[in-house]
Amino acid sequence: MQRFTRDQMAARVARDIPEGAYVNLGIGLPTIVANHLPRDREVFLHSENGLLGMGPAPAKGEEDPDLINAGKQPVTLLTGGAYFHHADSFAMMRGGHLDYCVLGAFQVSATGDLANWHTGGKDAIPAVGGAMDLAIGAKNVFVMMEHQTKSGESKIVAACSYPVTGLACVNRIYTDLAVIDVTPAGLVAVDMAQGLDFAELARITGVPLTNGIASAIAA
Amino acid sequence: MQRFTRDQMAARVARDIPEGAYVNLGIGLPTIVANHLPRDREVFLHSENGLLGMGPAPAKGEEDPDLINAGKQPVTLLTGGAYFHHADSFAMMRGGHLDYCVLGAFQVSATGDLANWHTGGKDAIPAVGGAMDLAIGAKNVFVMMEHQTKSGESKIVAACSYPVTGLACVNRIYTDLAVIDVTPAGLVAVDMAQGLDFAELARITGVPLTNGIASAIAA
């Protein structure tokens, strides 16, 4: 079996984002998606700190401390982009104006609950940022994560054991093993890694999973 | 007895507005107050349609249909003024950022209830505009009105018979007969027209009135 690499996962997400979409890419893994959006496809990247039309990282030496993204990394602004204040920026998110957001996660439940802000550990200092606003605000919430924890447990669960970020908010999950839709009828795998058997995927996932992979349907 | 003229009333209001104040002048009688603000006193006039630093009417031929006040009359913008949208403009009003507003009225009650938007007549088409926002939003609400109706009834009443605009919101009333403060202890006259006797003012007003006129106190 050949697990999807992070770049393959990001490329797969990028393929699902159409031209003209307004998109927020969360901190971490989702950031890589930007590298895979074709240059000729106009996609509008939003950053919650007050930026629409975010461009790539600046050349070395061109960094501007006043032009950063939500991860506090230096970025650039595309021609046609705009700046605005925080309440306006979150109005975009909470008012349903973003077409897609892509978030990392600790866990996603079978009903689309998302846990990605807090391990709940006694010693952990919690920090939430804009995660809860993105979870409930975007029209489509995509999650990118490893399918399993380091100890081999499925991160797709019947119910989140970590504190949730939002309820029933995830639409699609991209992992190193599969692409899974959260539907009213339950979880549906729509793609999986080469050499992986659906039965094996279902076993690893550990919660009810339907096979909606095109080749499987065709077969 | 010499009733205050409209210009005298306006001049009296203008005298009570200190330099640096943010002020909204309502439609009608209050508009005249602007003419009585000394030119060397910087007072910031707000217009609820998205304008701060409103200047006088433009010279004939210089009118701009995109630069109007809340009464839809052409105005100008002072150097240092700013434009903004309606939600921001009403945030200034409702958020308590205006120091003064000056409003016309049908009636003011002894406890400072204001009635100035609707006669309540069966045939009357109601229109409220920004009156209710000004009534509750400004730090000081001044009312300018004739003391009596055309038929001689006091417009200062025990309880408004017209539909109210706001409750317990008026701080001071300027009429053609007197200047009256609305205080927790009731109505207190602080000034009156020359030749008017306080007993006569109290009789005309028709609700309990205390004599707080400086000369009376001194006497």
Added chain:
Amino acid sequence: MIDKIVPSIAAAVADIHDGATVMIGGFGTAGMPAELIDALIARGARDLTIVNNNAGNGETGLAALLKARRVRKIICSFPRQTDSQVFDALYRAGDIELELVPQGNLAERIRAAGAGIGAFFSPTGFGTLLAEGKETRVINGRNYVLEYPIHADFALIKAERGDRWGNLVYRKTARNFGPIMAAAAKCAIAQVQAVVPLGDLDPEVIVTPGIFVQRVVPIVSFAASAVPQAAA
């Protein structure tokens, strides 16, 4: 390439359907999208709910839409004006429904729709006829009335300049309801005095970012083009 510029004003309003809720920008005639309203009249959609600060002036623009009897209900703050004769007659005849809203509640309810707020406690209107039947609450000793967002299917607004991404800037007090209506509508249609190339609008100065705008239609209105475009 994304291009929100619609060359024909008729095409811009072609999908406004019977029964739609349509926000119309403007305070009196400042910022009123007259050409879009004319196109809406030509389009013929009926049973509309209109959201505007006023209820039409004279016989053109919104007044003409009312006169054509396309409006079932109007949500506004100040219908009665010296030149609101069209509305006045419909209202007196019982031919139009009026929801009268204090102007600040109108603005804030529109803003709330665009910002995803479910409802909010407003300081305005407590104890008045316009709060009758509404939920109230005392918060920190002050009285508030619960108000709900106003969403719309379409917003018709007027801006000064726009680009193909839908970024807009306005002119003077014609800005008024434009930015908040654009955000509150599923489909915001902006008529602009001029379409400019992407990048012409300074990113610090864009008032309505393109995310809130679905269509931009260039219009040359003689009244507005006669005055200089720089700020006073």
Added chain:
Amino acid sequence: MIDKIVPSIAAAVADIHDGATVMIGGFGTAGMPAELIDALIARGARDLTIVNNNAGNGETGLAALLKARRVRKIICSFPRQTDSQVFDALYRAGDIELELVPQGNLAERIRAAGAGIGAFFSPTGFGTLLAEGKETRVINGRNYVLEYPIHADFALIKAERGDRWGNLVYRKTARNFGPIMAAAAKCAIAQVQAVVPLGDLDPEVIVTPGIFVQRVVPIVSFAASAVPQAAA
């Protein structure tokens, strides 16, 4: 003549009292009013409640204020960062109170304070730890949490240019919380890179009108003055 320019940064913060609630602008270090914070540290006010998106970076600015043990409570969305060691230590020792607020609720609660809203139903946080004990409501089939405004005694913000009436413009993403914090505080103090004559700021382009600003202090910060002032 009204002149909100305060020549000395010490004078600008001289009345910030023990126990005050102080909003501090900035997202990380972008827009953080470092010089005003230093002046606040020198001023010595204690038992402060601080409202900021973060809880300090490194050892300077807000982190230095925390390290000087002047802060009783912090209201923020994202305290834990790679360089939040000062906050982390205080928090682990139980020496600082934390009110953790989703960033959108933080922004909207600050905005609500400036706009006179008594409370609002927010779509964010429903069903999470951060909404525990809060009033909730279903509106049009959607879950909301009731959130209250955050008012402040003072706001310390950073802007690019300001004039003697207090009008402000910002620079790029350093704008962030500045405009809403200015409106939410009884006394907003803005440090600016440059004071400009009245009229230099285009009335179409002013982001924070002077009504929201009580004091303007000119500062030349070397980091920011090294970069060009035009938009990218």
